[in-house]
Amino acid sequence: xxxxxxxxxxxxxxxxxxxxxxxxxxxxxxxxxxxxxxxxxxxxxxxxxxxxxxxxxxxxxxxxxxxxxxxxxxxxxxxxxxxxxxxxxxxxxxxxxxxxxxxxxxxxxxxxxxxxxxxxxxxxxxxxxxxxxxxxxxxxxxxxxxxxxxxxxxxxxxxxxxxxxxxxxxxxxxxxxxxxxxxxxxxxxxxxxxxxxxxxxxxxxxxxxxxxxxxxxxxxxxxxxxxxxxxxxxxxxxxxxxxxxxxxxxxxxxxxxxxxxxxxxxxxxxxxxxxxxxxxxxxxxxxxxxxxxxxxxxxxxxxxxx
Ligand SMILES: [Mn+2]
Numbered sequence: 458x459x460x461x462x463x464x465x466x467x468x469x470x471x472x473x474x475x476x477x478x479x480x481x482x483x484x485x486x487x488x489x490x491x492x493x494x495x496x497x498x499x500x501x502x503x504x505x506x507x508x509x510x511x512x513x514x515x516x517x518x519x520x521x522x523x524x525x526x527x528x529x530x531x532x533x534x535x536x537x538x539x540x541x542x543x544x545x546x547x548x549x550x551x552x553x554x555x556x557x558x559x560x561x562x563x564x565x566x567x568x569x570x571x572x573x574x575x576x577x578x579x580x581x582x583x584x585x586x587x588x589x590x591x592x593x594x595x596x597x598x599x600x601x602x603x604x605x606x607x608x609x610x611x612x613x614x615x616x617x618x619x620x621x622x623x624x625x626x627x628x629x630x631x632x633x634x635x636x637x638x639x640x641x642x643x644x645x646x647x648x649x650x651x652x653x654x655x656x657x658x659x660x661x662x663x664x665x666x667x668x669x670x671x672x673x674x675x676x677x678x679x680x681x682x683x684x685x686x687x688x689x690x691x692x693x694x695x696x697x698x699x700x701x702x703x704x705x706x707x708x709x710x711x712x713x714x715x716x717x718x719x720x721x722x723x724x725x726x727x728x729x730x731x732x733x734x735x736x737x738x739x740x741x742x743x744x745x746x747x748x749x750x751x752x753x754x755x756x757x758x759x760x761x762x763x
Contacts (some may be wrong), residue, residue: 459551459759461501461759462501463502463549463550463551464502464550465503466551466552466553467494467504467555468509468541468542468554469488469510469557470510470554470561471483471510472512472556472557473515473558474512474526474527475526475527475558475603476703476704477599477601478704478737480737480739481556481558484557484735484737484747485557486738487701487746488733489506490744491744491748491751492751493553493751494506497553499755500755500758502758505550510537510541513530518530524595525594525600526600526601526602528618531560531563531618532617532618534564535561537564538564538567539565539567539571542564542565542568542569543568543571546730547575552568553730554730554732555736556734556735558603558734559690560602560603561606562607562734563606563610564621565686565730566606566609566627569730570625570628571627572684578682578683579632579681580627580682580684581678581684582610582633582688583678583722584636585635585636585687585688585693585710585715586636586637587637587640587692587709588638588641588704588706589607589635589645589646590606591604591605591645591649592642593608593613593614594614596645597642604642605618610628611626612625612627630653631653633655634656634674635649636657636670636693636710637658637662637710638656638657638658639708655674655677657670659709659710667714668717671718675722675725678725678727679725684729685727685728685729686731686732687730688731688732688734689731689734689753690734691750692704692709693710693715694711694749695708698711698715698745698749699745701739701742701744701745702736703735703737703740716752716756719754720756723757723760728757731757733750
């Protein structure tokens with residue numbers, strides 16, 4: 458259970474260099490307009506919004522690497538985010554990082570990994586996503602870095618990215634679970650199998666039910682990790698509920714499946730950091746995706762129906 462006297466530190470990371478679809482750089486703004494801070498304050502938390510980490514926009518830079526688009530800026534800004542997230546954790550606060558495309562998690566996981574290493578904690582990650590985000594420059598069909606952050610956290614990828622936060626593997630694949638998968642590239646399929654990642658596809662959720670899937674994952678995580686990070690790619694949710702995402706894929710998590718999972722997360726002692734990725738206001742309808750995401754975040758932090 459989260460301690461509501463803990464301070465939540467809201468960090469905006471408006472990156473859209475990791476994706477081809479424009480608009481996710483406005484994600485932090487949309488989440489603020491959806492009152493993410495007030496929703497958490499209503500639960501009793503004190504929330505400090507420290508604004509956005511400034512990122513140079515796409516128009517004033519060159520693509521350079523076709524298989525790692527905008528690599529220099531992504532690497533530099535991931536380094537900045539990593540340092541910031543580590544400092545927030547070191548000072549005992551809860552970092553809530555709002556993106557931005559999912560390349561944001563390169564920096565957040567690097568910082569969390571560095572904090573865990575220094576404090577002898579084992580890091581666990583639950584990745585909610587339609588996609589596996591486990592490509593490398595060798596396997597990527599698009600060259601978009603937002604399809605790579607999980608591979609990078611586990612030590613696979615360009616060394617300018619895997620070395621952020623320190624030259625070590627931030628996440629042991631045994632301490633990773635992915636939920637909501639329904640669009641996986643061939644190279645990712647191989648890596649998931651090679652590493653034996655606990656990957657719960659929509660098939661598994663349909664078959665077992667979200668309560669069973671969440672119970673299995675959280676029992677395992679509660680046994681084996683000290684710091685649980687949630688990376689919530691809003692495209693894990695069905696586009697009917699969350700149309701404002703960069704890469705929508707039909708057949709995703711329902712409204713209730715998403716909330717149920719997050720309500721269960723809130724009971725886990727090790728839960729200590731959260732990313733929200735891929736909210737794209739340009740593709741949204743009257744900000745409903747950010748409103749939903751903000752409500753889901755509140756569920757993960759203790760909001761209850763009764
Ligand atoms: Mn993703």
